[in-house]
Amino acid sequence: MIKKIRKAVFPVGGLGTRFLPATKAMPKEMLPVVDKPLIQYAVEEAREAGIEHFIFVTGHGKTAIEDHFDANPNLEKLLMNDGKWQLLEFLRNSTLESGKISYTRQSEPKGLGHAVWCARDLIGDEPFAVLLPDDIFHCKTACLKQLVDAYNEVGGNVVAINDVPLEQTNRYGVLSVEKDDGRLIKANGMVEKPDPSAAPSTCAISGRYVLSPEVLKELDNQKAGVKGEIQLTDAMAATLDRVPFHGVRFEGRRFDCGNKIGFLMANIEYALDRDDLKDEFKASLQEFIKTL
Ligand code: UTP
Secondary structure (H helix, E strand, C coil): CCCCCCEEECCCCCCHHCCCCCCCCCCCCHECCCEEEEHHHHHHHHCCCCCCEEEECCCCCCHHHHCCCCCCHHHHHHHHHHHHHHHHHHHHHHCCCCEEEEEEEEECCHHHHHHHHHHHHCCCCCCCEEECCCCCCCCCCCHHHHHHHHHHHCEEEEEEEEEECHHHHHCCEEEEEEEECEEEEEEEEEEEECHHHHHHCCCEEEEEEEEEEEHHHCCCCCCCCHCCCCCHHHHHCCCCCCCEEEECCHHHCEECCCCHHHHHHEEEEEEEEHCCCHHHHHHHHHHHHHHC
16 A cells, blocks of 8 residues: 655755855755745745644754744744735745654764765654755746656656766766656665766665665664765665665756855756746846857
8 A cells, every 4th residue: 555655855965065165154945046045945845745743954054044944023024014914924834833843863964865864763663754945946837746657657766867977977876777758767776876887877866865764764774884884775685675766867967065066056047947036147147158
């Protein structure tokens, strides 16, 4: 029987060193794309996919994330008094309902697999989603919703897939492909950050997952992989003998906001998609490009 995906895990325990000095005292996940923090894009996507409970795996220096999703009655009162109704709506949209949000702590950043494992008691024995907030997906249908729809057809583990240039396979988990219908890929293996010469394909796993609780059992082994980190890819691979594994070539565009070029491109894309900004921004961009 296919169980509903009710819970999502947001691993936000990483150090974000590629964005220093911005991330010296501020979590990377609070960096804004246009005017909304990365983490809020991920939370809104999860909501669109029907997620009911939001689990954050945080670490040292991440309390701004908790404050961001909490109510701010003083600011609400101020905006109400000034009749700033749209800003009030933005503020309220960024508040998550008490009891529907949980925080746990990753005391040491030992890798993505370890971060997910830290949420094991909050997840329990049910399938769940994982969203890496530094990947944002600009899609008509939320990327996680596309994964959940595929999961409702095939069950098991389902991940988002990006076709990447061969020379970039050493940045991603990469699938070994058994069957590929253009949208859905059935995998019979996967390897974390393979050298291009050893990569089984160019189907790279991006930051959205629907996972069986079997993956948590594998993570119990706490086995370190590439770079000495506990890798989620290794735990998913270890369940291949008993859990079906599929990748979805999602429709839409992914921005890796953990690196600077991806982050800058995301700002351009999202600004050009905003009714209140696009005309003026596009004109400014065009003028600017002429000066290059
Ligand atoms: P990254 O691989 O981008 O690592 O993590 P990072 O530490 O955040 O950033 P850099 O490389 O130092 O700049 C991808 C996602 O996994 C989370 C991060 O918070 C980010 O959302 N993560 C990573 C953890 O929660 N714990 C970890 O131990 C590692």
